[in-house]
Amino acid sequence: MNLSKLSEILQAEPKFRFKQVYQALYLDLIDDWQQASVLPLALRERLNIECPLTIQAELQKDASDKRSEKAMIYFTDKVAVETVLIRQRDRRYTVCLSSQAGCPLGCAFCATGASGFTRNLSAEEIVEQFFFWARRLRHNQDVEKIDNVVFMGMGEPFLNYDEFIKAVKILHDPERFNLGSRRMSVSTAGITEGIKKLSSEKLQINLAISLHAPVDSLREQLMPIGKKYPIAKVLKTVDEYIAKTGRRVMFEYIMMKNTNDDDDDARALANLMRKPLYLVNLIPYNTTGRFQASSPARINTFQEKLESMGVAVTQRRSQGQGIGAACGQLAGKKK
Ligand code: SF4
Structure with missing residues (x-):
């Protein structure tokens, strides 16, 4: 995932695009710009290349x-x-x-x-x-x-x-x-x-x-x-x-x-x-x-x-023991 170019790309777009993009990203939680059907196709394609959402x-x-x-x-x-x-x-x-x-x-x-x-x-x-x-x-x-x-x-x-x-x-x-x-x-x-x-x-x-x-x-x-x-x-x-x-x-x-x-x-x-x-x-x-x-x-x-x-x-209730989750006790196992 990389949103570093998002603001720059949206500069060239009408103002309301910001709202549409934020809605898609933060509320609809899309993971592919094609899911944001409210955006023009060309913009979706550009965003998929320059601002990939895959984690x-x-x-x-x-x-x-x-x-x-x-x-x-x-x-x-x-x-x-x-x-x-x-x-x-x-x-x-x-x-x-x-x-x-x-x-x-x-x-x-x-x-x-x-x-x-x-x-x-x-x-x-x-x-x-x-x-x-x-x-x-x-x-x-x-x-x-x-x-x-x-x-x-x-x-x-x-x-x-x-x-x-x-x-x-x-x-x-x-x-x-x-x-x-x-x-x-x-x-x-x-x-x-x-x-x-x-x-x-x-x-x-x-x-x-x-x-x-x-x-x-x-x-x-x-x-x-x-x-x-x-x-x-x-x-x-x-x-x-x-x-x-x-x-x-x-x-x-x-x-x-x-x-x-x-x-x-x-x-x-x-x-x-x-x-x-x-x-x-x-x-x-x-x-x-x-x-x-x-x-x-x-x-x-x-x-x-x-x-x-x-x-x-x-x-603290001891949740996450099986997966090693507790403050300061993550990682090390998978590095
Ligand atoms: S070494 Fe572990 S417990 Fe200590 S500050 Fe870093 S993450 Fe926290």
């Missing part, structure tokens, strides 16, 4: 997981990323998008980090992943909708901030996908420059911080970027973000057996997280390598401990 993708289904689907999307230079569709209740869906091919941050528990970094994605490539799922659901649009988008796939969105935010604006644009900004969430490993930039955007996108450890020594082992962005620095920036936006911030904490899940960890975490508008999200680990998942009983106990110390805490 090169490979769907990876896991029979054991009926709620999620994963796809590899291949771009024109053959670079590939993963994206995931997760079915919620009431035939509503969440889409997980990648912002980079691979990731330069190399978190120890993460399959993407282990596979290295290839390049940043353009905003169009980020949106292409959304197009793929929207088209997949299009035949049943009245009852099946993409309700939420999470930037929690491959990569660190704030290391590709400009393209990430451009993609958010395309998804939010009332003339395109018209997705409410509150329905979008971005997860960062704690890149403070990005948190500051986001606080100045007019968009009310949700912010999540990948924390995963309550002390710097452990966090630096799990997430080497923690050396550059220690916990105190990240939390200070988050507090400034909250003061400016009044928005709640989620702290993601992947539960790894005998690594970050004992009572001392819970106490240390509670000391950091006992603040208004902080919410801890405990995530069952999707085993990908040298760490093991905490047991469900251990996660429950950990949650109870945090709650007893005054922390707001939730548990």
Whole structure:
């Protein structure tokens, strides 16, 4: 798929063509310009050559997981990323998008980090992943909708901030996908420059911080970027973000057996997280390598401990386990 020449081509057309083209692309979700029968034949043919709509993708289904689907999307230079569709209740869906091919941050528990970094994605490539799922659901649009988008796939969105935010604006644009900004969430490993930039955007996108450890020594082992962005620095920036936006911030904490899940960890975490508008999200680990998942009983106990110390805490339901879908745990398998 490549829409880079679309605006240029439409410059020579009457103004109403924009509306027709946007309707065909973003509402009718065509995947071949010939389906846009309202457009003149010559224009359709030109668009098919210069703005192809085909998405090169490979769907990876896991029979054991009926709620999620994963796809590899291949771009024109053959670079590939993963994206995931997760079915919620009431035939509503969440889409997980990648912002980079691979990731330069190399978190120890993460399959993407282990596979290295290839390049940043353009905003169009980020949106292409959304197009793929929207088209997949299009035949049943009245009852099946993409309700939420999470930037929690491959990569660190704030290391590709400009393209990430451009993609958010395309998804939010009332003339395109018209997705409410509150329905979008971005997860960062704690890149403070990005948190500051986001606080100045007019968009009310949700912010999540990948924390995963309550002390710097452990966090630096799990997430080497923690050396550059220690916990105190990240939390200070988050507090400034909250003061400016009044928005709640989620702290993601992947539960790894005998690594970050004992009572001392819970106490240390509670000391950091006992603040208004902080919410801890405990995530069952999707085993990908040298760490093991905490047991469900251990996660429950950990949650109870945090709650007893005054922390707001939730548990993420473990969807997408079979296909490796969870924050920071995509890819690596197919590269
Ligand atoms: S967890 Fe996120 S930031 Fe860390 S290596 Fe994986 S994709 Fe990158």
